[in-house]
Amino acid sequence: MSAADWEAVIGLEIHTQLATKSKIFSGAATAYGAEPNTQACLVDLGYPGVLPVLNAEVVRMACLFGLAIDASIARRSVFARKNYFYPDLPKGYQISQYELPIVERGELWIEGDDGEDKRIGITRAHLEEDAGKSLHEGLQRFSGIDLNRAGTPLIEIVSEPDLRSAREAAAYMRKIHTLVRYLGISDGNMQEGSFRCDANVSVRRRGETALGTRAEIKNLNSFRFVEKAINYEIERQIELLEDGASVVQETRLYDAAKDETRGMRSKEEANDYRYFPDPDLLPVVIDDEFVESLRGSLPELPDAKRRRLVDDYGIRGEDAAIIASNRALADYFEAAARATGAAAQLVANWVTGDLAAALNRDGLDIEASRIGAADLAGLIERIDDATISGKIAKEVFEAMWAGEGSADAIIDARGLRQITDSGAIEAIVDAVIAANPSQVAEYRAGKDKLIGYFVGQVMKETGGKANPAQVNAILRQKLSP
Amino acid sequence: MDAELHQLTLTQLAAGLGRGEFSAVELTRALLGRIERHDGDLNAFVTVTGEQALEAAQRADDARAAGEAGVLNGLPIVHKDIFCTKGVATTCGSRMLEDFVSPYDATVVERLARAGAVVLGKTNMDEFAMGSSNETSYFGPVHNPWDLERSPGGSSGGSAAAVAARLAAAATGTDTGGSIRQPAALTGTVGLKPTYGRVSRYGMIAFASSLDQAGVIARSTADAALLLGVMAGFDPRDSTCIEHPVPDYAAALTAPVRGLRIGIVRQHFDQGLDAGCAAAVREALAVLESQGATLTEVDLPNLDLSVPTYYVVAPAECSSNLSRFDGVRFGHRAADPADLMDLYCRSRGEGFGAEVKRRIMTGTYVLSAGYYDAYYLKAQKVRQLIADDFRHAFEQVDVIAGPTSPTPAFRLGDKTDDPITMYLNDIYTIGANLAGLPAISVPCGFVDDLPVGLHLVGPHFGEETVLRCAHHYEQATEWHAACPEAYR
Numbered sequence: 001m002s003a004a005d006w007e008a009v010i011g012l013e014i015h016t017q018l019a020t021k022s023k024i025f026s027g028a029a030t031a032y033g034a035e036p037n038t039q040a041c042l043v044d045l046g047y048p049g050v051l052p053v054l055n056a057e058v059v060r061m062a063c064l065f066g067l068a069i070d071a072s073i074a075r076r077s078v079f080a081r082k083n084y085f086y087p088d089l090p091k092g093y094q095i096s097q098y099e100l101p102i103v104e105r106g107e108l109w110i111e112g113d114d115g116e117d118k119r120i121g122i123t124r125a126h127l128e129e130d131a132g133k134s135l136h137e138g139l140q141r142f143s144g145i146d147l148n149r150a151g152t153p154l155i156e157i158v159s160e161p162d163l164r165s166a167r168e169a170a171a172y173m174r175k176i177h178t179l180v181r182y183l184g185i186s187d188g189n190m191q192e193g194s195f196r197c198d199a200n201v202s203v204r205r206r207g208e209t210a211l212g213t214r215a216e217i218k219n220l221n222s223f224r225f226v227e228k229a230i231n232y233e234i235e236r237q238i239e240l241l242e243d244g245a246s247v248v249q250e251t252r253l254y255d256a257a258k259d260e261t262r263g264m265r266s267k268e269e270a271n272d273y274r275y276f277p278d279p280d281l282l283p284v285v286i287d288d289e290f291v292e293s294l295r296g297s298l299p300e301l302p303d304a305k306r307r308r309l310v311d312d313y314g315i316r317g318e319d320a321a322i323i324a325s326n327r328a329l330a331d332y333f334e335a336a337a338r339a340t341g342a343a344a345q346l347v348a349n350w351v352t353g354d355l356a357a358a359l360n361r362d363g364l365d366i367e368a369s370r371i372g373a374a375d376l377a378g379l380i381e382r383i384d385d386a387t388i389s390g391k392i393a394k395e396v397f398e399a400m401w402a403g404e405g406s407a408d409a410i411i412d413a414r415g416l417r418q419i420t421d422s423g424a425i426e427a428i429v430d431a432v433i434a435a436n437p438s439q440v441a442e443y444r445a446g447k448d449k450l451i452g453y454f455v456g457q458v459m460k461e462t463g464g465k466a467n468p469a470q471v472n473a474i475l476r477q478k479l480s481p
Numbered sequence: 482m483d484a485e486l487h488q489l490t491l492t493q494l495a496a497g498l499g500r501g502e503f504s505a506v507e508l509t510r511a512l513l514g515r516i517e518r519h520d521g522d523l524n525a526f527v528t529v530t531g532e533q534a535l536e537a538a539q540r541a542d543d544a545r546a547a548g549e550a551g552v553l554n555g556l557p558i559v560h561k562d563i564f565c566t567k568g569v570a571t572t573c574g575s576r577m578l579e580d581f582v583s584p585y586d587a588t589v590v591e592r593l594a595r596a597g598a599v600v601l602g603k604t605n606m607d608e609f610a611m612g613s614s615n616e617t618s619y620f621g622p623v624h625n626p627w628d629l630e631r632s633p634g635g636s637s638g639g640s641a642a643a644v645a646a647r648l649a650a651a652a653t654g655t656d657t658g659g660s661i662r663q664p665a666a667l668t669g670t671v672g673l674k675p676t677y678g679r680v681s682r683y684g685m686i687a688f689a690s691s692l693d694q695a696g697v698i699a700r701s702t703a704d705a706a707l708l709l710g711v712m713a714g715f716d717p718r719d720s721t722c723i724e725h726p727v728p729d730y731a732a733a734l735t736a737p738v739r740g741l742r743i744g745i746v747r748q749h750f751d752q753g754l755d756a757g758c759a760a761a762v763r764e765a766l767a768v769l770e771s772q773g774a775t776l777t778e779v780d781l782p783n784l785d786l787s788v789p790t791y792y793v794v795a796p797a798e799c800s801s802n803l804s805r806f807d808g809v810r811f812g813h814r815a816a817d818p819a820d821l822m823d824l825y826c827r828s829r830g831e832g833f834g835a836e837v838k839r840r841i842m843t844g845t846y847v848l849s850a851g852y853y854d855a856y857y858l859k860a861q862k863v864r865q866l867i868a869d870d871f872r873h874a875f876e877q878v879d880v881i882a883g884p885t886s887p888t889p890a891f892r893l894g895d896k897t898d899d900p901i902t903m904y905l906n907d908i909y910t911i912g913a914n915l916a917g918l919p920a921i922s923v924p925c926g927f928v929d930d931l932p933v934g935l936h937l938v939g940p941h942f943g944e945e946t947v948l949r950c951a952h953h954y955e956q957a958t959e960w961h962a963a964c965p966e967a968y969r
Contacts, residue, residue: 042585046805048578048812049565049587049684051719081801083848085825092804145809274848276857279691279798281720 008234010163017194024153025052036146044151046090058153061185071106079281083274088132098275101126110171121160166230196221201233213247229254313344329366339377342384379407419466432457487647491704505538505555525642529602537599554597559649562603565684574606574618577832587684596711604639610688613906617836626965631890634664641668646968651699657692659910662922666885666934669924673705677917678723681716687802689795692914702952706730733945734952739773744878755888757928765925765935779874787911793860800844868916875940885922885934919944923951924960
């Protein structure tokens with residue numbers, strides 16, 4: 001048998017940190033990067049006698065997410081305790097949701113491997129608190145515990161096993177990532193651990209309906225790792241099964257350096273979590289009015305925005321997808337497109353091309369772009385009205401990026417205005433023809449490709465400022481025998 | 482004068498302080514002296530906070546002089562050692578917390594302090610409030626002032642003994658299955674457990690969160706009402722604390738009981754109840770009837786399931802609540818742990834006593850995969866049935882009356898070998914915890930020179946009715962004023 005005879009079945013559990021100022025059950029700050037244990041109050045430390053109080057903001061955020069994935073919002077959800085001992089888990093239990101989560105039965109559409117739209121079911125999304133962090137680096141004979149992260153609000157998004165490849169899994173994860181940032185409920189920062197996932201992977205022979213035994217790969221914190229880890233795991237399982245062995249249900253870790261997954265010691269996962277409703281917290285009760293008011297506050301979602309960008313601006317679907325993947329980028333595009341009479345596709349080209357490259361080069365978000373949307377529109381106007389060529393525009397763009405001012409100011413200061421006076425261009429063309437008699441003869445003898453040489457010569461003479469289309473037309477006319 | 486001060490109730494002391502007959506400092510000195518003299522026999526205290534008490538008393542006197550006296554200004558009380566007190570050891574009767582000094586005050590502690598109360602110390606208790614005899618305390622059993630060979634009950638046994646022996650005018654306690662009312666009954670004091678959610682649990686070390694409720698042990702119903710008025714009320718730090726107006730409990734005491742419908746539960750007088758106790762309770766009911774209350778029999782058909790239900794729910798919650806005592810951040814830590822597992826096992830193995838371990842194991846078991854439905858879920862359903870029984874009963878009556886405890890105080894050591902017999906001590910009190918109802922125990926007589934308690938249960942937020950009924954009974958009797966001879 002070969003890999004083509006097998007089908008992978010994948011489900012993801014995505015943990016997203018909610019962008020609240022304070023923790024889910026205490027007033028301590030959630031900001032990243034503080035000195036260890038400086039953002040943990042007595043509640044986070046699990047001191048005797050302290051009690052959790054739910055941060056209302058997390059309920060709003062979870063509901064917003066539920067509405068965005070067309071899910072059912074539970075009018076009554078319950079926090080439960082997940083009991084296990086670990087040094088970075090101060091209370092000896094994690095407060096989570098178990099039997100009655102706040103969000104159930106949602107869906108998300110991705111582009112499937114066959115290129116068609118594919119529905120991915122979302123089983124549930126529930127609220128929970130994060131644990132702290134154990135530190136081992138640089139410490140000998142003991143471990144450090146940093147409880148700053150303890151009590152940070154998370155929403156865990158659990159998909160149905162609807163994904164069939166690592167590519168689909170990564171596409172789904174990207175889509176969720178885009179969505180949570182759209183909704184403003186998470187910064188999605190993967191380096192800081194604000195967005196990470198566990199992947200449940202199994203394989204089965206094509207055509208079979210029963211699920212194979214799955215392995216769970218824990219703590220994947222980049223799209224690339226998700227794809228690589230799943231691919232490795234699929235291959236590993238197929239190999240096992242083809243050799244007549246079987247897959248063990250277990251938790252595995254992905255080692256990015258070696259690009260492989262490894263089983264965790266079974267001791268670490270032999271937990272009976274003894275879930276039960278947390279008696280310190282009341283059930284979360286939500287009324288229809290609250291849900292409806294939230295529905296009204298939902299922003300335009302990525303898929304709808306992508307479709308609208310194509311419909312309203314006539315830009316290419318793939319550009320619309322890139323632009324719509326980031327709410328601020330889309331706002332930028334729309335502002336620029338509205339500010340110019342030039343074709344919106346030209347704006348899209350600049351936004352996804354030079355602008356994206358410059359942002360990427362300087363490690364900036366679109367919000368911190370050194371060129372505002374109106375200024376970029378100003379540059380595009382000058383291309384559109386033939387004041388400058390596309391090539392000169394790149395030079396102007398770099399100058400604008402460097403803070404030298406608006407497109408018009410730079411064009412004037414550097415004398416970059418395109419030569420469109422046909423008389424002036426003709427004079428230069430004549431001079432070039434006169435200076436290159438042998439090339440003219442060759443061209444006229446049928447060596448058409450030499451046109452490029454002549455254009456180059458004219459551009460060189462004009463410092464690139466001559467209108468290329470005009471140069472081309474005049475050259476062809478004058479060179480014709 | 483000192484010889485008499487300790488005999489005054491909280492209400493009388495408030496009046497005396499108000500009239501300037503004595504100062505808070507004098508009063509505090511007198512009681513600290515008594516603690517010094519008697520606590521060697523009683524072992525009611527884990528920590529005596531003499532210095533802080535005298536400072537607080539001085540502040541109270543200054544406040545009074547400045548015309549800024551709070552309702553409890555200068556009144557000497559003690560806290561069960563389950564309430565976190567900033568800067569003072571809070572042991573919960575356990576080796577686990579032998580050296581634990583809380584960095585914050587419980588809401589109850591904060592409110593009483595703000596009202597001007599002077600705290601004389603922290604009282605002994607069953608370890609983590611798990612026990613009905615005070616014998617599970619790491620710091621040794623408390624002795625009953627009525628007979629030092631006997632238990633004062635538990636888990637708030639230190640608070641009850643301190644009040645009964647006149648070492649403090651009143652005390653805080655906590656009640657999960659009867660831990661205020663049973664020791665009150667066994668020491669001839671008044672014990673009030675409010676409605677679940679009436680008083681904040683913030684800062685009260687959790688045993689079973691859905692059952693725990695803070696309350697008071699006092700010398701009279703009026704004193705209990707005075708303290709409850711200060712302790713009760715919404716606290717944003719406790720999600721289970723209910724936003725419900727706090728009435729004037731003292732004012733509610735005097736409304737007549739004529740026409741008050743008192744329910745009597747037939748099963749309460751079935752086998753297991755000491756004949757002397759039964760007689761005392763029946764006599765008490767006759768007194769209330771003579772005051773104009775009507776007696777009706779009510780049925781609580783599922784009451785016999787309350788003890789087994791409780792011993793599933795409470796251990797389940799405690800097994801999780803006590804997980805935080807892991808030797809990592811606070812509390813007892815085993816010496817030289819070999820690794821993490823060794824740190825956990827030995828810290829907890831050394832830090833917890835036998836009864837606490839028994840309950841943690843029971844609770845862990847009933848929550849385990851494969852057993853959860855049969856035990857925990859089933860117990861929650863029965864708990865709902867019991868609550869429904871009470872709800873139906875309160876459609877017919879205003880108060881349900883009966884015995885607080887099946888027997889008077891038993892000998893120390895008598896029941897320590899048999900946990901089931903010990904658990905049955907709370908048979909009459911547990912129902913109110915499972916249903917979250919307010920209940921009080923008031924002294925109603927003696928059997929063989931040992932006090933007996935009358936138990937009154939009210940509907941949710943029916944504290945006023947329960948207090949009023951108890952107060953009227955007190956007006957007609959002298960049982961609550963009785964004092965053990967050695968402590969007069």
